[in-house]
Amino acid sequence: MMTFLILAVLVLGFLVVLRLSRVAELASELRGLREENIPERDNRINGRLMWVFGVLYLALFTWIPFHYSDVFLPPPASTQGVWIDDMYIYNWILLGVVFYGTNIALFWFAGKYYHRADRRAHWYPHNNTLEMLWTVVPSVVLVATIIYGIIVWNRITQAPAPGTMEVEIYGKQFDWTFRYPGKDGKLGATDYRLITADNPLGIVTRKGIADRLAGLKDELAKAVADRDAQSAVLPKDRLKEKDEDIAHMSRMVERIMGLQTLIEQDIKDNGDNSSYLHGADDKVTKEFHLPVNEDVELLIRSQDVIHSVYLPHMRAQMNAVPGMTTRMHLKPTITTDSMRLITKNEQFDYILMCNKVCGISHYNMQSPLTVETPGAFKVWSLMLPVFEKPAAAATAAPAAADSTKAVEAPAAQAAAGTNKQSN
Numbered sequence: 001m002m003t004f005l006i007l008a009v010l011v012l013g014f015l016v017v018l019r020l021s022r023v024a025e026l027a028s029e030l031r032g033l034r035e036e037n038i039p040e041r042d043n044r045i046n047g048r049l050m051w052v053f054g055v056l057y058l059a060l061f062t063w064i065p066f067h068y069s070d071v072f073l074p075p076p077a078s079t080q081g082v083w084i085d086d087m088y089i090y091n092w093i094l095l096g097v098v099f100y101g102t103n104i105a106l107f108w109f110a111g112k113y114y115h116r117a118d119r120r121a122h123w124y125p126h127n128n129t130l131e132m133l134w135t136v137v138p139s140v141v142l143v144a145t146i147i148y149g150i151i152v153w154n155r156i157t158q159a160p161a162p163g164t165m166e167v168e169i170y171g172k173q174f175d176w177t178f179r180y181p182g183k184d185g186k187l188g189a190t191d192y193r194l195i196t197a198d199n200p201l202g203i204v205t206r207k208g209i210a211d212r213l214a215g216l217k218d219e220l221a222k223a224v225a226d227r228d229a230q231s232a233v234l235p236k237d238r239l240k241e242k243d244e245d246i247a248h249m250s251r252m253v254e255r256i257m258g259l260q261t262l263i264e265q266d267i268k269d270n271g272d273n274s275s276y277l278h279g280a281d282d283k284v285t286k287e288f289h290l291p292v293n294e295d296v297e298l299l300i301r302s303q304d305v306i307h308s309v310y311l312p313h314m315r316a317q318m319n320a321v322p323g324m325t326t327r328m329h330l331k332p333t334i335t336t337d338s339m340r341l342i343t344k345n346e347q348f349d350y351i352l353m354c355n356k357v358c359g360i361s362h363y364n365m366q367s368p369l370t371v372e373t374p375g376a377f378k379v380w381s382l383m384l385p386v387f388e389k390p391a392a393a394a395t396a397a398p399a400a401a402d403s404t405k406a407v408e409a410p411a412a413q414a415a416a417g418t419n420k421q422s423n
Protein backbone atom coordinates (compact mmCIF):
# COMPACT_ATOMS: atom_id res chain seq x y z
CA MET A 1 0.00 0.00 0.00
CA MET A 2 2.79 2.36 1.01
CA THR A 3 4.62 1.59 -2.22
CA PHE A 4 1.50 2.35 -4.20
CA LEU A 5 1.10 5.74 -2.45
CA ILE A 6 4.73 6.65 -3.08
CA LEU A 7 4.33 5.72 -6.76
CA ALA A 8 1.12 7.76 -7.01
CA VAL A 9 2.82 10.81 -5.46
CA LEU A 10 5.75 10.47 -7.87
CA VAL A 11 3.49 10.19 -10.92
CA LEU A 12 1.35 13.13 -9.80
CA GLY A 13 4.45 15.19 -9.02
CA PHE A 14 5.76 14.49 -12.49
CA LEU A 15 2.46 15.59 -14.04
CA VAL A 16 2.54 18.81 -11.98
CA VAL A 17 6.05 19.61 -13.23
CA LEU A 18 4.90 19.01 -16.82
CA ARG A 19 1.96 21.36 -16.34
CA LEU A 20 4.12 24.03 -14.70
CA SER A 21 6.64 23.97 -17.53
CA ARG A 22 3.75 24.39 -19.96
CA VAL A 23 2.56 27.42 -17.93
CA ALA A 24 6.05 28.93 -18.04
CA GLU A 25 6.14 28.34 -21.79
CA LEU A 26 2.81 30.10 -22.31
CA ALA A 27 3.85 32.99 -20.04
CA SER A 28 7.02 33.62 -22.06
CA GLU A 29 5.01 33.39 -25.28
CA LEU A 30 2.72 36.11 -23.92
CA ARG A 31 5.73 38.27 -23.13
CA GLY A 32 6.84 37.86 -26.74
CA LEU A 33 9.91 35.69 -25.95
CA ARG A 34 10.97 32.75 -28.15
CA GLU A 35 11.24 29.30 -26.58
CA GLU A 36 15.00 29.02 -27.08
CA ASN A 37 15.54 32.44 -25.54
CA ILE A 38 16.64 31.42 -22.07
CA PRO A 39 17.63 34.20 -19.65
CA GLU A 40 21.33 34.25 -18.74
CA ARG A 41 20.43 33.92 -15.07
CA ASP A 42 18.87 30.46 -15.71
CA ASN A 43 21.93 29.32 -17.64
CA ARG A 44 24.23 30.49 -14.87
CA ILE A 45 22.21 28.61 -12.25
CA ASN A 46 22.38 25.48 -14.38
CA GLY A 47 26.12 25.93 -14.78
CA ARG A 48 26.63 26.25 -11.01
CA LEU A 49 24.42 23.21 -10.46
CA MET A 50 26.74 21.27 -12.78
CA TRP A 51 29.58 22.05 -10.37
CA VAL A 52 27.50 21.09 -7.34
CA PHE A 53 26.50 17.80 -8.98
CA GLY A 54 30.09 17.09 -10.06
CA VAL A 55 31.39 17.58 -6.53
CA LEU A 56 28.69 15.36 -4.98
CA TYR A 57 29.18 12.69 -7.63
CA LEU A 58 32.96 12.49 -7.17
CA ALA A 59 32.60 12.66 -3.39
CA LEU A 60 30.23 9.67 -3.49
CA PHE A 61 32.67 7.63 -5.59
CA THR A 62 35.50 8.47 -3.21
CA TRP A 63 33.43 7.67 -0.14
CA ILE A 64 32.18 4.22 -1.28
CA PRO A 65 35.46 2.26 -1.04
CA PHE A 66 36.22 3.74 2.38
CA HIS A 67 32.75 3.04 3.67
CA TYR A 68 32.76 -0.57 2.49
CA SER A 69 36.39 -1.33 3.28
CA ASP A 70 35.28 -3.77 5.99
CA VAL A 71 33.82 -6.17 3.42
CA PHE A 72 36.99 -6.27 1.33
CA LEU A 73 39.07 -9.44 1.31
CA PRO A 74 41.83 -9.63 3.94
CA PRO A 75 45.46 -9.17 2.76
CA PRO A 76 46.61 -11.67 0.10
CA ALA A 77 47.62 -14.99 1.69
CA SER A 78 50.05 -16.15 -1.00
CA THR A 79 53.08 -14.85 -2.88
CA GLN A 80 51.09 -14.98 -6.11
CA GLY A 81 48.29 -13.09 -4.38
CA VAL A 82 50.65 -10.20 -3.69
CA TRP A 83 51.52 -10.05 -7.40
CA ILE A 84 47.87 -10.04 -8.35
CA ASP A 85 47.02 -7.37 -5.79
CA ASP A 86 49.89 -5.18 -7.00
CA MET A 87 48.54 -5.47 -10.52
CA TYR A 88 45.07 -4.67 -9.24
CA ILE A 89 46.29 -1.55 -7.43
CA TYR A 90 48.25 -0.46 -10.53
CA ASN A 91 45.03 -0.73 -12.56
CA TRP A 92 43.02 1.16 -9.97
CA ILE A 93 45.52 4.02 -9.94
CA LEU A 94 45.48 4.16 -13.73
CA LEU A 95 41.69 4.12 -13.86
CA GLY A 96 41.49 6.63 -11.00
CA VAL A 97 43.65 9.16 -12.81
CA VAL A 98 41.56 8.84 -15.97
CA PHE A 99 38.25 8.80 -14.10
CA TYR A 100 38.90 11.85 -11.93
CA GLY A 101 40.69 13.71 -14.74
CA THR A 102 37.92 13.33 -17.31
CA ASN A 103 35.06 13.88 -14.86
CA ILE A 104 36.55 16.97 -13.26
CA ALA A 105 37.16 18.40 -16.75
CA LEU A 106 33.63 17.48 -17.84
CA PHE A 107 31.85 19.22 -14.96
CA TRP A 108 34.28 22.13 -14.80
CA PHE A 109 33.86 23.09 -18.45
CA ALA A 110 30.10 22.44 -18.48
CA GLY A 111 29.71 24.78 -15.49
CA LYS A 112 32.14 27.47 -16.59
CA TYR A 113 31.09 27.88 -20.20
CA TYR A 114 27.32 28.17 -19.81
CA HIS A 115 25.68 30.06 -22.63
CA ARG A 116 26.09 33.82 -22.63
CA ALA A 117 24.76 35.96 -25.44
CA ASP A 118 27.94 38.09 -25.60
CA ARG A 119 30.36 35.17 -25.81
CA ARG A 120 31.35 33.37 -29.01
CA ALA A 121 32.86 29.89 -29.03
CA HIS A 122 36.40 29.65 -30.39
CA TRP A 123 36.52 27.73 -33.68
CA TYR A 124 39.26 25.18 -33.28
CA PRO A 125 38.74 22.31 -35.71
CA HIS A 126 41.98 20.34 -35.69
CA ASN A 127 45.33 19.83 -34.02
CA ASN A 128 47.67 17.07 -35.14
CA THR A 129 49.81 17.21 -32.04
CA LEU A 130 46.80 16.73 -29.79
CA GLU A 131 45.46 13.89 -31.96
CA MET A 132 48.85 12.22 -31.79
CA LEU A 133 49.02 12.67 -28.03
CA TRP A 134 45.66 11.15 -27.20
CA THR A 135 46.26 8.23 -29.54
CA VAL A 136 49.81 7.40 -28.55
CA VAL A 137 49.56 7.87 -24.78
CA PRO A 138 46.59 5.49 -24.25
CA SER A 139 48.13 2.95 -26.67
CA VAL A 140 51.42 2.93 -24.79
CA VAL A 141 49.67 2.69 -21.43
CA LEU A 142 47.43 -0.17 -22.65
CA VAL A 143 50.35 -2.10 -24.12
CA ALA A 144 52.31 -1.63 -20.88
CA THR A 145 49.32 -2.91 -18.88
CA ILE A 146 48.97 -5.99 -21.09
CA ILE A 147 52.69 -6.76 -20.91
CA TYR A 148 52.57 -6.41 -17.12
CA GLY A 149 49.64 -8.87 -17.04
CA ILE A 150 51.41 -11.38 -19.29
CA ILE A 151 54.53 -11.26 -17.13
CA VAL A 152 52.50 -12.03 -13.99
CA TRP A 153 50.52 -14.77 -15.78
CA ASN A 154 53.74 -16.43 -16.97
CA ARG A 155 55.23 -16.34 -13.49
CA ILE A 156 52.14 -18.08 -12.13
CA THR A 157 51.95 -20.74 -14.82
CA GLN A 158 55.57 -21.40 -15.86
CA ALA A 159 57.13 -24.83 -15.28
CA PRO A 160 57.72 -25.39 -11.55
CA ALA A 161 61.17 -25.66 -10.04
CA PRO A 162 62.31 -29.30 -9.75
CA GLY A 163 61.21 -30.86 -6.48
CA THR A 164 58.08 -28.72 -6.14
CA MET A 165 55.31 -30.69 -4.44
CA GLU A 166 52.42 -31.47 -6.76
CA VAL A 167 48.86 -31.50 -5.44
CA GLU A 168 45.96 -32.52 -7.60
CA ILE A 169 42.58 -30.83 -7.39
CA TYR A 170 39.89 -32.86 -9.10
CA GLY A 171 36.51 -31.30 -9.78
CA LYS A 172 33.27 -33.01 -10.62
CA GLN A 173 29.60 -32.18 -10.22
CA PHE A 174 29.53 -31.17 -7.37
CA ASP A 175 32.54 -31.55 -5.16
CA TRP A 176 36.32 -31.44 -5.00
CA THR A 177 38.74 -34.31 -4.43
CA PHE A 178 42.43 -33.86 -3.65
CA ARG A 179 45.43 -36.07 -4.31
CA TYR A 180 48.78 -35.86 -2.57
CA PRO A 181 51.94 -37.72 -3.57
CA GLY A 182 53.16 -40.55 -1.35
CA LYS A 183 56.69 -41.48 -0.34
CA ASP A 184 58.03 -41.22 -3.88
CA GLY A 185 57.01 -37.54 -3.96
CA LYS A 186 55.32 -38.00 -7.34
CA LEU A 187 51.73 -38.24 -8.43
CA GLY A 188 51.00 -41.29 -10.56
CA ALA A 189 49.33 -41.25 -13.97
CA THR A 190 45.55 -41.49 -14.30
CA ASP A 191 43.20 -42.85 -16.93
CA TYR A 192 39.47 -42.28 -17.23
CA ARG A 193 38.90 -45.97 -18.11
CA LEU A 194 39.82 -46.91 -14.57
CA ILE A 195 37.37 -44.56 -12.85
CA THR A 196 35.13 -46.50 -10.50
CA ALA A 197 33.52 -45.82 -7.14
CA ASP A 198 36.68 -47.11 -5.45
CA ASN A 199 38.99 -45.20 -7.76
CA PRO A 200 37.25 -41.89 -8.39
CA LEU A 201 40.31 -40.27 -9.97
CA GLY A 202 41.18 -43.23 -12.22
CA ILE A 203 44.67 -43.70 -10.74
CA VAL A 204 46.67 -46.22 -12.76
CA THR A 205 48.43 -49.08 -10.96
CA ARG A 206 49.44 -52.48 -12.27
CA LYS A 207 47.37 -54.20 -9.63
CA GLY A 208 44.43 -51.87 -10.21
CA ILE A 209 44.40 -52.73 -13.90
CA ALA A 210 44.74 -56.44 -13.25
CA ASP A 211 41.90 -56.33 -10.72
CA ARG A 212 39.69 -54.29 -12.99
CA LEU A 213 40.39 -56.60 -15.90
CA ALA A 214 39.69 -59.70 -13.82
CA GLY A 215 36.48 -58.13 -12.53
CA LEU A 216 35.33 -57.20 -16.01
CA LYS A 217 36.18 -60.63 -17.43
CA ASP A 218 34.22 -62.27 -14.60
CA GLU A 219 31.25 -60.06 -15.35
CA LEU A 220 31.54 -60.76 -19.05
CA ALA A 221 31.66 -64.53 -18.52
CA LYS A 222 28.68 -64.30 -16.23
CA ALA A 223 26.72 -62.21 -18.73
CA VAL A 224 27.49 -64.65 -21.55
CA ALA A 225 26.47 -67.64 -19.43
CA ASP A 226 23.34 -65.82 -18.40
CA ARG A 227 22.41 -65.02 -21.98
CA ASP A 228 23.07 -68.58 -23.15
CA ALA A 229 20.99 -70.04 -20.33
CA GLN A 230 18.03 -67.81 -21.11
CA SER A 231 18.29 -67.70 -24.91
CA ALA A 232 15.47 -70.19 -25.36
CA VAL A 233 12.96 -68.33 -23.19
CA LEU A 234 13.76 -64.64 -23.66
CA PRO A 235 11.98 -62.54 -26.29
CA LYS A 236 14.11 -61.33 -29.20
CA ASP A 237 14.41 -57.69 -28.13
CA ARG A 238 15.59 -58.62 -24.63
CA LEU A 239 18.18 -60.94 -26.16
CA LYS A 240 19.35 -58.13 -28.40
CA GLU A 241 19.76 -55.88 -25.38
CA LYS A 242 21.81 -58.52 -23.64
CA ASP A 243 24.00 -58.94 -26.72
CA GLU A 244 24.60 -55.22 -26.81
CA ASP A 245 25.59 -55.24 -23.14
CA ILE A 246 27.99 -58.08 -23.81
CA ALA A 247 29.49 -56.26 -26.80
CA HIS A 248 29.94 -53.16 -24.65
CA MET A 249 31.70 -55.16 -21.94
CA SER A 250 34.00 -56.83 -24.47
CA ARG A 251 34.98 -53.44 -25.85
CA MET A 252 35.75 -52.27 -22.32
CA VAL A 253 37.93 -55.34 -21.74
CA GLU A 254 39.77 -54.64 -24.99
CA ARG A 255 40.36 -51.01 -24.05
CA ILE A 256 41.76 -51.89 -20.68
CA MET A 257 43.95 -54.57 -22.20
CA GLY A 258 45.18 -51.89 -24.60
CA LEU A 259 45.95 -49.65 -21.64
CA GLN A 260 47.79 -52.51 -19.96
CA THR A 261 50.00 -53.04 -23.02
CA LEU A 262 50.70 -49.30 -23.19
CA ILE A 263 51.66 -49.20 -19.55
CA GLU A 264 53.95 -52.23 -19.68
CA GLN A 265 55.69 -50.68 -22.71
CA ASP A 266 56.11 -47.36 -20.88
CA ILE A 267 57.54 -49.13 -17.83
CA LYS A 268 59.92 -51.07 -20.08
CA ASP A 269 61.05 -47.82 -21.75
CA ASN A 270 61.32 -45.58 -18.71
CA GLY A 271 61.94 -47.97 -15.85
CA ASP A 272 61.31 -46.48 -12.44
CA ASN A 273 60.63 -43.08 -13.99
CA SER A 274 57.45 -44.30 -15.65
CA SER A 275 54.59 -42.21 -14.28
CA TYR A 276 52.50 -45.40 -14.18
CA LEU A 277 54.54 -46.66 -11.25
CA HIS A 278 53.85 -43.74 -8.92
CA GLY A 279 50.15 -44.07 -8.30
CA ALA A 280 50.00 -46.81 -5.68
CA ASP A 281 51.24 -44.66 -2.79
CA ASP A 282 49.20 -41.57 -3.74
CA LYS A 283 46.74 -40.29 -1.18
CA VAL A 284 43.25 -39.35 -2.16
CA THR A 285 41.19 -37.26 0.24
CA LYS A 286 38.29 -34.89 0.50
CA GLU A 287 40.30 -32.55 2.74
CA PHE A 288 42.45 -29.76 1.39
CA HIS A 289 45.59 -28.88 3.32
CA LEU A 290 48.68 -26.95 2.22
CA PRO A 291 51.94 -26.17 4.03
CA VAL A 292 52.78 -22.52 4.60
CA ASN A 293 55.73 -20.89 2.80
CA GLU A 294 56.29 -23.84 0.49
CA ASP A 295 55.84 -23.83 -3.25
CA VAL A 296 53.15 -26.17 -4.51
CA GLU A 297 52.13 -26.93 -8.05
CA LEU A 298 48.39 -27.38 -8.33
CA LEU A 299 47.33 -29.81 -11.05
CA ILE A 300 43.71 -29.30 -11.88
CA ARG A 301 41.37 -31.73 -13.63
CA SER A 302 37.66 -32.13 -14.15
CA GLN A 303 35.55 -35.22 -14.68
CA ASP A 304 32.51 -33.74 -16.38
CA VAL A 305 32.14 -30.05 -17.23
CA ILE A 306 34.26 -26.93 -16.83
CA HIS A 307 34.72 -25.97 -13.19
CA SER A 308 37.05 -23.38 -11.80
CA VAL A 309 39.38 -23.58 -8.84
CA TYR A 310 38.95 -20.26 -7.08
CA LEU A 311 40.85 -19.39 -3.91
CA PRO A 312 39.84 -15.77 -3.25
CA HIS A 313 42.11 -15.28 -0.22
CA MET A 314 45.06 -16.48 -2.32
CA ARG A 315 43.86 -14.36 -5.28
CA ALA A 316 44.17 -17.53 -7.34
CA GLN A 317 41.93 -18.98 -9.98
CA MET A 318 42.30 -21.61 -12.68
CA ASN A 319 39.73 -23.42 -14.79
CA ALA A 320 39.26 -27.17 -14.41
CA VAL A 321 38.74 -28.44 -17.96
CA PRO A 322 37.64 -31.99 -18.81
CA GLY A 323 40.25 -33.83 -20.87
CA MET A 324 43.25 -31.75 -19.84
CA THR A 325 45.32 -30.83 -16.81
CA THR A 326 45.68 -27.15 -16.01
CA ARG A 327 48.33 -25.95 -13.56
CA MET A 328 49.30 -23.06 -11.40
CA HIS A 329 51.86 -22.28 -8.74
CA LEU A 330 50.86 -21.34 -5.28
CA LYS A 331 52.88 -20.45 -2.22
CA PRO A 332 50.60 -19.77 0.74
CA THR A 333 52.22 -17.32 3.11
CA ILE A 334 49.75 -17.01 5.99
CA THR A 335 48.51 -19.98 8.02
CA THR A 336 44.83 -20.38 8.78
CA ASP A 337 45.58 -19.65 12.46
CA SER A 338 47.39 -16.40 11.66
CA MET A 339 44.60 -15.34 9.33
CA ARG A 340 42.11 -15.91 12.17
CA LEU A 341 44.10 -13.37 14.20
CA ILE A 342 44.41 -10.94 11.30
CA THR A 343 40.69 -11.04 10.54
CA LYS A 344 39.78 -11.20 14.27
CA ASN A 345 37.47 -14.04 13.30
CA GLU A 346 37.94 -17.35 15.10
CA GLN A 347 35.78 -19.18 12.56
CA PHE A 348 37.80 -18.00 9.58
CA ASP A 349 38.70 -20.64 6.99
CA TYR A 350 40.26 -20.28 3.60
CA ILE A 351 37.87 -21.50 0.98
CA LEU A 352 38.09 -23.18 -2.38
CA MET A 353 35.05 -22.37 -4.48
CA CYS A 354 33.96 -23.42 -7.91
CA ASN A 355 33.82 -20.26 -9.99
CA LYS A 356 32.06 -21.56 -13.09
CA VAL A 357 28.31 -22.00 -13.11
CA CYS A 358 28.56 -25.76 -13.59
CA GLY A 359 25.11 -27.02 -12.72
CA ILE A 360 22.34 -27.07 -10.19
CA SER A 361 24.52 -27.41 -7.06
CA HIS A 362 27.29 -25.14 -8.29
CA TYR A 363 26.64 -22.77 -5.37
CA ASN A 364 27.59 -25.50 -2.95
CA MET A 365 30.72 -26.78 -4.71
CA GLN A 366 33.24 -25.64 -2.16
CA SER A 367 35.81 -26.93 0.24
CA PRO A 368 37.68 -25.35 3.14
CA LEU A 369 41.46 -25.08 2.87
CA THR A 370 43.74 -25.44 5.89
CA VAL A 371 47.13 -23.75 5.62
CA GLU A 372 49.42 -24.99 8.36
CA THR A 373 53.08 -25.24 9.31
CA PRO A 374 55.11 -27.74 7.26
CA GLY A 375 55.37 -29.95 10.37
CA ALA A 376 51.62 -30.05 10.94
CA PHE A 377 51.08 -30.64 7.23
CA LYS A 378 53.48 -33.59 7.27
CA VAL A 379 51.71 -35.16 10.23
CA TRP A 380 48.36 -34.70 8.51
CA SER A 381 49.53 -36.18 5.21
CA LEU A 382 51.19 -39.16 6.91
CA MET A 383 47.83 -40.00 8.47
CA LEU A 384 46.17 -40.25 5.07
CA PRO A 385 45.67 -43.79 3.79
CA VAL A 386 47.62 -44.70 0.66
CA PHE A 387 45.63 -45.49 -2.47
CA GLU A 388 46.84 -49.07 -2.78
CA LYS A 389 48.21 -50.94 0.18
CA PRO A 390 51.44 -52.87 -0.46
CA ALA A 391 51.14 -56.48 -1.68
CA ALA A 392 50.59 -57.98 1.81
CA ALA A 393 46.97 -56.80 1.84
CA ALA A 394 46.39 -58.21 -1.60
CA THR A 395 42.69 -58.88 -1.23
CA ALA A 396 41.77 -55.42 -0.02
CA ALA A 397 40.74 -52.68 -2.37
CA PRO A 398 42.03 -49.68 -0.45
CA ALA A 399 39.59 -47.15 -1.64
CA ALA A 400 40.31 -43.66 -0.50
CA ALA A 401 37.31 -41.88 -1.88
CA ASP A 402 36.67 -40.59 1.57
CA SER A 403 39.71 -40.43 3.79
CA THR A 404 37.81 -40.57 7.06
CA LYS A 405 35.72 -43.49 5.93
CA ALA A 406 38.81 -45.26 4.74
CA VAL A 407 40.50 -44.74 8.09
CA GLU A 408 37.52 -45.91 10.06
CA ALA A 409 36.55 -48.94 8.06
CA PRO A 410 39.59 -50.83 6.80
CA ALA A 411 38.03 -54.08 8.02
CA ALA A 412 34.89 -53.51 5.99
CA GLN A 413 37.02 -52.96 2.92
CA ALA A 414 39.01 -56.10 3.52
CA ALA A 415 35.75 -57.97 3.91
CA ALA A 416 34.57 -56.61 0.58
CA GLY A 417 37.27 -58.71 -1.09
CA THR A 418 38.46 -58.12 -4.61
CA ASN A 419 36.88 -55.15 -6.24
CA LYS A 420 34.41 -56.32 -8.76
CA GLN A 421 33.29 -53.18 -10.42
CA SER A 422 30.69 -52.52 -12.99
CA ASN A 423 30.93 -49.62 -15.39
Ligand SMILES: [Cu+2]
Residues within 6 Å of the ligand: 171, 172, 306, 307, 308, 354, 355, 356, 357, 358, 359, 362, 365
Ligand atom coordinates in the same frame (compact mmCIF):
# COMPACT_ATOMS: atom_id res chain seq x y z
CU1 LIG B 1 31.73 -26.49 -10.51
